[in-house]
Amino acid sequence: MSKFWSPVVHTLAPYTPGEQPKIEGLIKLNTNENPYPPSPLAVAAMQAELGSDGDRLKLYPDPTGHVLREAIADHFGIDSDRVFVGNSSDEVLAHTFIGLLKHERPLAFPDITYSFYPVYCRLYGIEHVCVPLDGQFAIRVDDFIERAPGAVIFPNPNAPTGRLLPLAEIARLASALPDSPVVIDEAYVDFGGESAVALIADHPNVLVTQTLSKSRSLAGLRVGFAIGQPALIEGLTRVKDSFNSYPLDRLALAGATAAMQDRAWFDATRHRVIASRDRLTADMRALGFEILPSAANFVFARHPDHDAATLASALRERRILVRHFRLPRIEQFLRITVGTDPQCAALVDALRALV
Numbered sequence: 001m002s003k004f005w006s007p008v009v010h011t012l013a014p015y016t017p018g019e020q021p022k023i024e025g026l027i028k029l030n031t032n033e034n035p036y037p038p039s040p041l042a043v044a045a046m047q048a049e050l051g052s053d054g055d056r057l058k059l060y061p062d063p064t065g066h067v068l069r070e071a072i073a074d075h076f077g078i079d080s081d082r083v084f085v086g087n088s089s090d091e092v093l094a095h096t097f098i099g100l101l102k103h104e105r106p107l108a109f110p111d112i113t114y115s116f117y118p119v120y121c122r123l124y125g126i127e128h129v130c131v132p133l134d135g136q137f138a139i140r141v142d143d144f145i146e147r148a149p150g151a152v153i154f155p156n157p158n159a160p161t162g163r164l165l166p167l168a169e170i171a172r173l174a175s176a177l178p179d180s181p182v183v184i185d186e187a188y189v190d191f192g193g194e195s196a197v198a199l200i201a202d203h204p205n206v207l208v209t210q211t212l213s214k215s216r217s218l219a220g221l222r223v224g225f226a227i228g229q230p231a232l233i234e235g236l237t238r239v240k241d242s243f244n245s246y247p248l249d250r251l252a253l254a255g256a257t258a259a260m261q262d263r264a265w266f267d268a269t270r271h272r273v274i275a276s277r278d279r280l281t282a283d284m285r286a287l288g289f290e291i292l293p294s295a296a297n298f299v300f301a302r303h304p305d306h307d308a309a310t311l312a313s314a315l316r317e318r319r320i321l322v323r324h325f326r327l328p329r330i331e332q333f334l335r336i337t338v339g340t341d342p343q344c345a346a347l348v349d350a351l352r353a354l355v
């Protein structure tokens with residue numbers, strides 16, 4: 001507390017990111033990072049941009065991120081005027097909350113979802129309602145439609161459940177609420193989902209956000225983007241240019257562009273993660289865990305006979321980090337990031353000793 005704070009700062013409830021420990025040799029399965037390195041072409045592009053003397057860094061980067069937006073547009077087969085880029089998808093989401101989701105009627109999102117959403121609502125003074133997931137932790141589109149919200153946001157696959165909502169259901173939601181922006185946060189879609197980018201052409205109210213942090217192994221670079229019809233993109237650009245004209249630095253623009261262009265690396269690494277997830281799911285089920293069907297690079301699991309917090313701390317003693325949320329409905333679940341096969345095997349060995 002400080003008398004120097006603006007009044008709003010006293011009311012904030014900031015997001016708590018997963019732990020980034022300094023300890024060597026930990027198996028880190030707590031923040032949904034990719035276990036594989038980024039595309040070598042992305043690394044080479046950043047080295048080339050840096051050059052031998054870093055001379056290019058004396059100049060500001062392109063404020064519109066044009067080359068990266070072209071690469072993203074090519075990846076999806078759309079026009080680049082439908083693409084917005086930012087310094088992480090968290091930043092893109094922040095601009096979306098203030099630019100597209102603050103309306104007369106409250107914003108709706110699931111009761112169990114990405115815990116950054118209520119944080120942005122506090123920061124920007126956005127009223128919201130939480131719509132409960134069903135008993136199997138699935139999103140029920142009709143429950144959202146019934147509330148006639150001013151706007152809707154949810155991740156697909158949802159976090160931290162990993163559950164996927166079929167594209168046809170998203171289309172039904174967007175059609176039923178034609179005057180409300182519907183934002184689909186696709187941080188994990190590359191691990192088994194179908195992107196709602198396919199709905200953009202027919203639905204002027206749909207905005208899709210994605211990140212290079214998970215499926216492109218670039219959490220440390222901070223690059224995210226949004227896709228929607230030009231009117232939505234223009235709204236985000238107006239917010240961006242009222243906040244920071246140059247959100248992406250030269251190295252990030254170069255690395256992210258090459259990463260988007262390297263489809264072979266992207267496909268090879270994400271398919272390895274998907275195969276490991278399916279093995280991990282089978283191995284954990286054999287130990288008695290209940291696991292929600294996951295389309296993400298993590299599994300959401302509970303054991304009927306073992307307390308989740310106790311399991312998480314016992315794993316920590318064995319130098320394996322997983323995420324446990326002390327929240328209603330999910331306090332008996334662990335969210336476990338899919339690592340390499342040897343990391344998953346070490347986790348299963350540890351769990352076998354514990355349950």
Ligand SMILES: *Cc1c(COP(=O)(O)O)cnc(C)c1O
Pocket residue numbers: 032088089090091114155159185187210211212213219222223224
């Ligand atoms: C990881 C994540 C993000 C944030 O991604 P960054 O680009 O690293 O900020 C956004 N939404 C969800 C649901 C996530 O899990």
